[in-house]
Amino acid sequence: MLSIRSTTIGCDGRSGATVPHTAVDSPEQRLALRVRAMRQEAKDVLSLELDDPTGAELPDWEPGAHIDLRFANGVERQYSLCSDPGDRTAWRIAVLAESPSRGGSRYVHQTLRVGDPVTASAPINHFALAPADDYVFVAGGIGITPILPMLQEATRRGVPWRLAYLGSAGERMAFLSSTQLAGGELLLVRGDVDDRLDLAAWIGAPSAETGVYACGPERMLDALEELSAGWPRGVLHVERFQAKTFGESQGAESFEVVASRSDLVVTVDRGCSILEMLENAGIGVPSSCLEGVCGTCETAVVDGAPEHRDSILTPDERESNETMMICVSRSLGDRLVLDI
Known part of the structure; x- marks a missing residue:
């Protein structure tokens, strides 16, 4: 007994x-990496390329994955991988300068430099790209990061896709020149010059064989979840950078x-x-x-x-x-x- x-x-x-x-984590799950390169991708958006200083290949990952990244100041944050999953020499993430910052984005934008060490988890994926007959993607701001490798994978599979990429202004929209945006139907909506997108009209009525994937601000994702009440079950997949708001525990x-x-x-x-x-x-x-x-x-x-x-x-x-x-x-x- x-x-x-x-x-x-x-x-x-x-x-x-x-x-x-x-x-808390297991030491064998942690990778000692370094910042190989940094690049300004848009206003207030920096991308980091991370590699193994010994030259070893990095673990495999699939579109939708993120890593837990720990910096020298002790701060740990989660970032979506947005590079080519087939490139195991380096990983790319993008970091938005947030205000107020909880410590992660401020450290990246003000302190972190090329050559600095960082510690990363193995890739974690709760936003995997499932097989579908066609894809509809909606990205808001920095939410483009997990979507980019999904576009690349959909193109590789030969599956048609549409993307609505929404931003407050063109200068704040990262990766607009990325080749990952090629291969499908792209709609750019810049808040400073374009009309607000009617998501319901643009998405239409998805079939049970359609995959709708979205990442971005809470307001956008909440609106999509409301829309999805009339869609076939399991069509909508979202990833949130901020926690959902819940009432008192029942x-x-x-x-x-x-x-x-x-x-x-x-x-x-x-x-x-x-x-x-x-x-x-x-x-x-x-x-x-x-x-x-x-x-x-x-x-x-x-x-x-x-x-x-x-x-x-x-x-x-x-x-x-x-x-x-x-x-x-x-x-x-x-x-x-x-x-x-």
Whole structure:
């Protein structure tokens, strides 16, 4: 009979206040890279080329993937890979200068230089390009980054595609001269000179065999999710750079989490996260964003009903309850069993 240890440690290791979080990962999953090149792609947008200083090839990746990038100042952020997946000599990302900055974009634009070391995770993909008869892409601003290699892959597959690339002004739209934009139907919408795009009219009525992929600001993605209510299930795929806005949790005020592989039970109260409680009990869980955006803390669910509050899982994935993002999601009932 399995004996499960129990703990009631609070969010601060004592009473329930939130404590600072340190990203957790496995050393073998981390790559020591350097900045090979930097380029101004548009106003307030810098691209970085990252390579292995030893000359080793970088891991394979597929369109839609991102990496967790950690800088020398300790800041870690997630960035979409936007280069050619077939080029394993270097990876390219693009960084928008945000105001206010949480530390990542300011460091890149003001401090980082060619030759500087960075630490990267292996590629992670929660926005993979599934097979389809045709594709519709919508990119808003820096949201063009994960879309670029998708266009390239759709062209390689011989699948027709359309892209609406929306920006506040032409000077702020990165990669306009990229060859990755060739091969399909491109619509540029520059907010300073063009009329606002009617997304419903432009997209039309997609069939069940169409893949609609979108990345960009919250307002644009929310509008697309509303439109998709009348589309075939599973047609729309979105990637968010910012977490979705949720109301108050409708789940249990307090619940138990059984860590089935660690012989441990933790109690999670309101104001605490599953991730915090597991870490305070000594279980290191790979994690990064703490907002349900990056997917690093995705954990398999053995039993129980999660209250999904992430910005990654599709409706079908939520209904299956096979996994959850333990940095933000909670439990609808009084007990969850996780494979951890």
